[in-house]
Amino acid sequence: MNRNDSSIFLIPVAVLILIPRDTLDKYTTELASVAEQLFRFMAKDLGIDQEALLGTFKGLPQCVRINYYPPCRQAGKVLGLSPHTDGVGMTLLLHANDVQGLQVRKDGEWFSVDALPGALVVNIGDVLEILSNGKYRSIEHRAVVNPDKERITIAAFHSVHLPCTIGPFQQLGDARYKTVDGLDFTKGYFAAKLEGRRYLESLKL
Ligand SMILES: O=C(O)CCC(=O)C(=O)O
Numbered sequence: 001m002n003r004n005d006s007s008i009f010l011i012p013v014a015v016l017i018l019i020p021r022d023t024l025d026k027y028t029t030e031l032a033s034v035a036e037q038l039f040r041f042m043a044k045d046l047g048i049d050q051e052a053l054l055g056t057f058k059g060l061p062q063c064v065r066i067n068y069y070p071p072c073r074q075a076g077k078v079l080g081l082s083p084h085t086d087g088v089g090m091t092l093l094l095h096a097n098d099v100q101g102l103q104v105r106k107d108g109e110w111f112s113v114d115a116l117p118g119a120l121v122v123n124i125g126d127v128l129e130i131l132s133n134g135k136y137r138s139i140e141h142r143a144v145v146n147p148d149k150e151r152i153t154i155a156a157f158h159s160v161h162l163p164c165t166i167g168p169f170q171q172l173g174d175a176r177y178k179t180v181d182g183l184d185f186t187k188g189y190f191a192a193k194l195e196g197r198r199y200l201e202s203l204k205l
């Protein structure tokens with residue numbers, strides 16, 4: 001980023017957070033069943049076959065990222081995580097030490113999310129937006145930092161099962177998104193880096 005363009009900089013940081021392996025295993029196994037149940041509810045809501053929706057997420061592949069945001073006196077001038085959407089079906093986000101900082105973008109404005117203590121925040125990702133033909137919107141979000149407190153979040157991403165194709169369900173009307181190969185989609189998502197909804201928008205018809 002050109003420093004003259006903006007007062008916003010990412011904080012490069014590496015911190016070792018130790019979580020016993022069996023604790024993380026148990027946690028992620030429980031999250032997989034939460035995700036499955038949510039996918040089922042969504043299929044019902046959309047009026048599509050539950051197994052067909054779950055087929056895209058067969059085996060419930062997960063990826064977990066533990067985000068550590070150190071406190072920063074210049075909190076108003078930095079971002080913890082740039083605006084982006086998640087390139088998965090759904091993300092379950094835990095505010096591990098109950099410090100707020102997640103913001104979502106709606107109608108061009110940023111709103112702070114007030115996460116309840118211990119509650120999971122469910123973020124719809126790009127894949128669900130495409131599969132649902134836009135009925136569920138992939139939420140653009142970012143993380144701000146706190147001037148006094150460190151912030152730790154655990155993001156569990158629920159991704160597609162590869163190989164697969166990602167496209168709107170036919171029952172949901174005229175396709176508003178391209179149908180893409182799952183691997184190409186994933187490669188394209190990572191190549192585009194964290195740039196708001198740019199990659200998802202490029203898949204619109
Ligand atoms: O830490 C947060 O509040 C957001 C984390 C996030 O969006 C991510 O890891 O993709």
Ligand SMILES: [Fe+2]
Pocket residue numbers: 084085086091141
């Ligand atoms: Fe995210």
